[in-house]
Amino acid sequence: MIDKKITEAFNKQLNAELYSSYLYLSMAACFESKNLSGFATWLKMQAEEERTHAMMFFEHINQRGGKVELTAIDQPPAEWNTALKAFEDVLAHEKKVTAMINDLMDMAKSNNDHASQTFLNWFVSEQVEEEDNADDILQKLSMVGDSANGLMMLDQALAKRGSEQ
DSSP, X not given: XXXXXXXXXXXXXXXHHHHHHHHHHHHHHHHHHTTOHHHHHHHHHHHHHHHHHHHHHHHHHHHTTOOOOOOOOOOOOXXXXXXXHHHHHHHHHHHHHHHHHHHHHHHHHHTTOHHXXXXXXXXXXXXXXXXXXXXXXXXXXXXXXTOHHHHHHHHHHHTTTTTOO
């Protein structure tokens, strides 16, 4: 049986993961409107990945005898002036999520909740990857600067996400 405080915290994280999905979908819409379909493709796939993360919390709560409680999802911003600004926001958001996951791990440890610790270990590793991916794109955007050609090349590269397997 999962502890009530951990259930509440996991429900909060479930909502945060859904917000992440919503945020990245909003970014995808912004990039679509600017004819940067590669950036949009990357962000739509990221949005789906975040929804999958939310569902992992959903399943964990249910499997452990807790009750899932969905709450309203905040409206994300709708516009980013540049791709660089958008990915600065992506990296900042992923760092925020990392801190939330770390707080959950600390809570699980202090409650001797080994099942939740095992579950959260995957998210700890995943956040390393999430931050690295966002930082990689951000660094490339910094190198590109104001170059339209560079932006288009990066857009084409990002369009290949998911097809490289």
